[in-house]
Amino acid sequence: MKVIGIHVGILILMTMMISCKGENSDSIVKRERVSIPKFESDSAYNHIVKQIAFGKRYMNTPEHEQCKDWLVSKLEEQDFKVVEQSFSSKAYTGTMLNGTNVIGSINPKMKDRVLLCAHYDTRHIADKDTLDTDRPIDGADDGASGVAVLLEIARLLNEYPIHIGIDIIFFDAEDYGSDQKGQDYTWGLGSQYWAKHPHDNKYDAQYGILLDMVGAEGATFRKEGFSMQSAQVTVDQIWGLASRMGKQKYFVDERIGYVTDDHRFIIEKANIPMVDIINVQENGSFGDYHHKHDDNIDIISKATLGAVGQVVTAYIYNEANGDNEVDVKY
Numbered sequence: 001m002k003v004i005g006i007h008v009g010i011l012i013l014m015t016m017m018i019s020c021k022g023e024n025s026d027s028i029v030k031r032e033r034v035s036i037p038k039f040e041s042d043s044a045y046n047h048i049v050k051q052i053a054f055g056k057r058y059m060n061t062p063e064h065e066q067c068k069d070w071l072v073s074k075l076e077e078q079d080f081k082v083v084e085q086s087f088s089s090k091a092y093t094g095t096m097l098n099g100t101n102v103i104g105s106i107n108p109k110m111k112d113r114v115l116l117c118a119h120y121d122t123r124h125i126a127d128k129d130t131l132d133t134d135r136p137i138d139g140a141d142d143g144a145s146g147v148a149v150l151l152e153i154a155r156l157l158n159e160y161p162i163h164i165g166i167d168i169i170f171f172d173a174e175d176y177g178s179d180q181k182g183q184d185y186t187w188g189l190g191s192q193y194w195a196k197h198p199h200d201n202k203y204d205a206q207y208g209i210l211l212d213m214v215g216a217e218g219a220t221f222r223k224e225g226f227s228m229q230s231a232q233v234t235v236d237q238i239w240g241l242a243s244r245m246g247k248q249k250y251f252v253d254e255r256i257g258y259v260t261d262d263h264r265f266i267i268e269k270a271n272i273p274m275v276d277i278i279n280v281q282e283n284g285s286f287g288d289y290h291h292k293h294d295d296n297i298d299i300i301s302k303a304t305l306g307a308v309g310q311v312v313t314a315y316i317y318n319e320a321n322g323d324n325e326v327d328v329k330y
């Protein structure tokens with residue numbers, strides 16, 4: 001591609017930034033190594049079942065509101081400090097959407113921070129289906145899976161404390177967008193709001209990971225365009241770690257094009273390097289179930305949830321320990 005020179009520049013700059021941060025913190029206190037905990041895929045699976053049980057969680061519905069309250073309680077259960085950030089945004093239909101980003105933090109005072117995020121709202125229509133295209137979908141994968149993996153990681157972070165700050169953000173109003181040309185900014189309304197109005201006005205993170213559609217049987221994750229542009233070092237490290245963990249069937253070492261998802265707006269507006277882990281198939285499309293009624297519990301695989309959950313968990317703990325080359329036994 002024509003931007004190879006720029007990529008190399010970013011790579012060198014980011015390597016320098018990471019090593020500087022590591023040296024600073026290590027020179028003050030030698031960090032005690034925290035073993036990488038085991039990610040329980042059963043637990044993540046049950047978090048998907050629970051979300052679907054609320055009903056269709058699309059914008060401006062009581063089911064969506066109930067799911068939001070549950071997310072707040074789940075993060076508080078794991079000793080996260082939680083902020084509910086309300087906003088109103090106009091949808092492409094002209095409807096005003098009343099959204100709430102749910103932001104949970106551990107070690108809120110620590111300077112070294114990592115951002116983990118997913119969207120919890122689900123699509124209001126099945127616009128890629130052939131039947132009932134104006135009806136909402138379950139969003140088992142598109143919405144619930146990313147949230148479910150992060151809730152299990154929240155449990156691990158509480159049980160096996162880590163020496164950095166972590167923020168888990170469940171973004172709202174990601175999936176009420178329009179597929180029409182030139183309508184990119186009708187997606188990710190919650191992340192766009194947060195990126196312009198972060199819950200802490202001095203907020204910064206070393207890097208962020210977005211999980212979207214991470215639970216389907218046969219899912220594959222490839223190196224996405226905006227992620228490579230903003231966080232190539234992190235992308236390569238995550239995919240490299242996944243390969244050493246024997247999970248290269250899921251984390252395929254291939255470049256794909258640019259996906260408009262929450263991470264794009266955080267990169268553009270909050271200037272945080274972001275990695276999107278999202279199911280994109282070999283032909284460059286999302287899964288067959290995408291924005292259809294098929295996006296239900298039947299397509300969810302515990303093996304996929306486990307692969308993504310364990311790789312992300314291992315990466316975060318390794319990075320926090322300052323040893324991203326360590327292999328993982330799970």
Ligand SMILES: [Zn+2]
Pocket residue numbers: 123142175291
């Ligand atoms: Zn979607």
